[in-house]
Amino acid sequence: MNFKLTLEYDGTDFAGWQVQPGCRTVQGVLEEAILKLTGQSVRVHGSGRTDAGVHAYGQVASVKLSTNIPPERLKFALNPLLPADVKILETQEMHDDFHARFSAQGKTYAYCVLLRNNPAPLLRHRAWQVDSRLDLERVRQVLCLIKGTHDFKAFCSAGSSVSSTERTIWEASMRQTGEECVITLHGNGFLYNMVRIIVGTAVSVGLGQLQLEDVSTALISGKRIIKAPTAPAQGLYLVHVDY
């Protein structure tokens, strides 16, 4: 049987999604819980890797298992075997071809920027704190440029081995609530570190360290903007995966 698992996790104490020897990873603790429950040593496939410190409200994983537990009850059997910082929200049986990564049609990420000059103990693992003078209108202008179908080669970290760097961003928006600014990106796929580079670039433009023209040039030339920072992992949330 092929299962789809929908997961929420607090990425703070994980070395990211992917199993690595000697590291506590989300994939690792999931596979351990499944082994404990079923005695089966299986590979759980995620919709994509998340880096250390990145959170998820709706990461999706797929796994092939033999079990007589009813599919929608599987989460109740697995959750007690999982640590408090990762839990399964939903388990569903899927057709054999379903694969969390290859079947994904789109993803939604949220990034939390905190506009505050004082330190923020309560959000230290949940947001990127930036100078409160950030010009939100300029951040919005960057998001406007990003929206649509582009070659995002300039907005990914080296080392990813994808055949094409063209992606479509259907939604790129921002919502402010007090000191918290949440940037939401919904697209058909994201390159390695793409969300964090887009957010880092947008914040640099909003702080006057980069010009809007630098962004449009990068989109056309495919050349990484040297001064654009990669926003830190702790502000990033994988919200939803479309199938």
Add this chain to the structure above:
Amino acid sequence: MNFKLTLEYDGTDFAGWQVQPGCRTVQGVLEEAILKLTGQSVRVHGSGRTDAGVHAYGQVASVKLSTNIPPERLKFALNPLLPADVKILETQEMHDDFHARFSAQGKTYAYCVLLRNNPAPLLRHRAWQVDSRLDLERVRQVLCLIKGTHDFKAFCSAGSSVSSTERTIWEASMRQTGEECVITLHGNGFLYNMVRIIVGTAVSVGLGQLQLEDVSTALISGKRIIKAPTAPAQGLYLVHVDY
């Protein structure tokens, strides 16, 4: 010189406010930071104790110190000596009579209730998760009863040695955003565990485990409602202290 310190902290990894031998407390780490900076071993007075796991957006402390650091700069000197989960938002010089506890005129607490049946890894240290069928209208009715001047003897834990248990609650309101419900209480003072008992009682009424009449009876009789739970610490935030 007498200083007022305004503090934010994540209460998760603290054994509460008050210094206790062998425990990591907010008061303890503050006094250590002051000792490191000034060489002075002093007592920092809080506006009140917070229990283990309780958070603060605006706890206030007072401390007498000799220093030639300008008062408003003192936070910049102390913050690097404090751990990441507690920071000073503001330092001000006050007249000699100012005392964080005795000068307080009122306090605002917020309590976060999460209406969700699935587990919630990202809010596990930040909210009290209750059955999503909670009837918010009934919670509001309890808050309505609580508002005003009452003898809150029925709404405090034994062991507090206060002379009077009469308090005035100026505001008792609730605001819902998605699954999160924030109850705000603003009053001239709060007895030991009073906010957590009020919230526990309101939630019990909202879940149909208690009747509204039990609340009005308790307010009149001063007798603790036996079935009313004390809401857990991790949903509670000390937001503001009035002077």
